[in-house]
Amino acid sequence: MTNTIAALFASQDADAPAFGAPGRTWLSYGGLRDLSATVTDTLHAAGIGRGDRVAIVLPNGPEMAAAFVTIAQAAVTAPLNPAYREEEFAFYLEDLRARAVVLKAGDSGPAFEAARKMGLTILWLEAGDDGAAGLFTLRADGSAGQTDGTLPGGGDVALILHTSGTTSRPKIVPLLHSNVAASALHIKASLNLTSADRCLNVMPLFHIHGLIAAVSASLAAGGSIWCAPGFDAIRFFGWMREARPSWYTAVPTMHQAILARAPRNADTIADMPLRFLRSSSASLPGPVMEALSETFSAPVIEGYGMTEAAHQMASNPLPPGVQKPGSVGLEAGPLIRIADETENRLSDGVGEVVISGPNVTPGYEGNPEANAKNFFEAEGRRWFRTGDQGTFDADGYLTLTGRLKEIINRGGEKVSPLEVDGVLSAHPAVAQVVTFALPHPKLGEDVAAAVVLKEGAEATEADIRAFAAERVAGFKVPRKVLILDEIPKGATGKLQRIGLAEKLGLADGATP
Known part of the structure; x- marks a missing residue:
C-alpha cells in the first residue's frame, strides 16, 4: 500500500534518474534509496527518530529536495524559509518543538544562532559540487539522546508547515505520510505523469507546492526532477535547455515573468517543447493562461491547492479535457463541495469551498479553536473549510470568487x-x-x-x-x-x- 513517502518510490527503476541540477550528474533512484538508508542510520545514531521534529534550513536545490524525502523516512520534517531572521527562526523552532536543525556545512547565520541558543542538535549537511545532484552526508553536532528507531507509517506525521499568518499567529499544519502520499498520487493521476516526465522545479522547497507537486508527485511516477537554485526569469530559458523538461509548475507571478521574456527566447521554446505547464497557489488570470498556452503551444493546467490539503484539491484536465481560463478545474483528489459560510451545512450556489479526503490534515496542532472553526461534520463526512468563496458551473468546474477575508x-x-x-x-x-x-x-x-x-x-x-x-x-x-x-x-x-x-x-x- 502506497501510504508513506518511502513507498512512493520504493519500486522505481534503480538506474532511472531522480534528481538533477545545473552542471551536476543525476542521482538515480537506487542512489536515492541508498541515501535514505544512510540518513536514517545517521539520525538514529544522533538520537533522532520517529516523531522527532527536524527543521530543514537549506537553499533551494537538489539537496533540499533529497533532505525532505530522506529525513521524512525516519523523522518529521519541518522545512523553513532560509530568509528568516534570527527572531523568526527562534519562534518557529520553539513553536515546532524541533529537536534538531539541518544546516548547510559552514552556515553561521541566523538559523544557526537561534538553534545554538536553544541547545538544539545541529545536523551539518555536506555535498560536493562534483557529486550527483542531491547526494549529501549528514554530520551530527551533539546528540538528542534516546529515540524510537521504528520507521514511521502512514499514520505518522511526515511534514509540518505553518500557515502564512497574514492576519493572525501562524497555525501549525501537520501532514501525515498518508496525506502526502495521497496528494502525490492525485497529482500524478491529474497530470498523467510517467517515468518519461521531467519537472523543472523553480518553486521554493519550504512550501507545499514544490514539495508535493514537483518532488513527491514526480517520484511517485518514477519521473525526474531538475532542481533549479530558485526562481530567476533571466536564467529560466537556459535552465530549460540544460534540463530538457516536459513540464514545470509555478505560481502566477513566475509565469508572468517568464512570459515577459518569452519573445527573446522563442528558439528555446521551439527546441524544448513542453507537454504542459502547471500553475497553482494563486489564481491565474484568464488572459495570462491564454498567452502562456499560445506562447508555449502547450496546455496550461491550473490547479487549486493549499497547505492543509497537502497541496492539490482541484485541477483543470489535460487534453482532450477542457482547460477553462479563470477556473481552477474539476475535483482532483478530495471531494469538493460548497458550504454555507456561517452554518455547518453543505449548500448550493456561491459559498465557502470545503473539502474532504485522504490528503487533508487531521487538524491544526494545539489549536482547538481553529479546528472547531475550520472543521465540521455533514452528510457522514468530516469537512475542512478552505476560507475560499467559490461556485461550480454546470460542467463541474470550480471557479473561486475570492478569499472570504479578502x-x-x-x-x-x-x-x-x-x-x-x-x-x-x-x-x-x-x-x-x-x-x-x-x-x-x-x-x-x-x-x-x-x-x-x-x-x-x-x-x-x-x-x-x-x-x-x-x-x-x-x-x-x-x-x-x-x-x-x-x-x-x-x-x-x-x-x-x-x-x-x-x-x-x-x-x-x-x-x-
Whole structure:
C-alpha cells in the first residue's frame, strides 16, 4: 500500500534518474534509496527518530529536495524559509518543538544562532559540487539522546508547515505520510505523469507546492526532477535547455515573468517543447493562461491547492479535457463541495469551498479553536473549510470568487478582487495586477488596484480605470490605481492582498 513517502518510490527503476541540477550528474533512484538508508542510520545514531521534529534550513536545490524525502523516512520534517531572521527562526523552532536543525556545512547565520541558543542538535549537511545532484552526508553536532528507531507509517506525521499568518499567529499544519502520499498520487493521476516526465522545479522547497507537486508527485511516477537554485526569469530559458523538461509548475507571478521574456527566447521554446505547464497557489488570470498556452503551444493546467490539503484539491484536465481560463478545474483528489459560510451545512450556489479526503490534515496542532472553526461534520463526512468563496458551473468546474477575508465590502456591496484582477489583466499594457481593499471613511472599504505594466508599454491610471468601467459595474471599478515597478510579494512569490494598503502607505488615506 502506497501510504508513506518511502513507498512512493520504493519500486522505481534503480538506474532511472531522480534528481538533477545545473552542471551536476543525476542521482538515480537506487542512489536515492541508498541515501535514505544512510540518513536514517545517521539520525538514529544522533538520537533522532520517529516523531522527532527536524527543521530543514537549506537553499533551494537538489539537496533540499533529497533532505525532505530522506529525513521524512525516519523523522518529521519541518522545512523553513532560509530568509528568516534570527527572531523568526527562534519562534518557529520553539513553536515546532524541533529537536534538531539541518544546516548547510559552514552556515553561521541566523538559523544557526537561534538553534545554538536553544541547545538544539545541529545536523551539518555536506555535498560536493562534483557529486550527483542531491547526494549529501549528514554530520551530527551533539546528540538528542534516546529515540524510537521504528520507521514511521502512514499514520505518522511526515511534514509540518505553518500557515502564512497574514492576519493572525501562524497555525501549525501537520501532514501525515498518508496525506502526502495521497496528494502525490492525485497529482500524478491529474497530470498523467510517467517515468518519461521531467519537472523543472523553480518553486521554493519550504512550501507545499514544490514539495508535493514537483518532488513527491514526480517520484511517485518514477519521473525526474531538475532542481533549479530558485526562481530567476533571466536564467529560466537556459535552465530549460540544460534540463530538457516536459513540464514545470509555478505560481502566477513566475509565469508572468517568464512570459515577459518569452519573445527573446522563442528558439528555446521551439527546441524544448513542453507537454504542459502547471500553475497553482494563486489564481491565474484568464488572459495570462491564454498567452502562456499560445506562447508555449502547450496546455496550461491550473490547479487549486493549499497547505492543509497537502497541496492539490482541484485541477483543470489535460487534453482532450477542457482547460477553462479563470477556473481552477474539476475535483482532483478530495471531494469538493460548497458550504454555507456561517452554518455547518453543505449548500448550493456561491459559498465557502470545503473539502474532504485522504490528503487533508487531521487538524491544526494545539489549536482547538481553529479546528472547531475550520472543521465540521455533514452528510457522514468530516469537512475542512478552505476560507475560499467559490461556485461550480454546470460542467463541474470550480471557479473561486475570492478569499472570504479578502472580499471587499464597499458600503454593503461585495466586490470579488479576483473578478477585478481578471478584467484588468486583459488590458494590453498590464503585466501584473492585484486588487485590494482600501480604507474609506464612509464606505468602510473601497476598491484599489496595484498594477505593473508590460515592458515598454504605457498606460495611465485614468486609462486603466476607463478600461474597467467599460467591463464591470461602477462600484467594482478601482477608485485608485497605483502603477508600480513591482508589487510586494510573499516568500513564495504569491501576491498578497491582505495588508497591501498598509504596505503601500495607503491605510490611513481615503479615496477621493
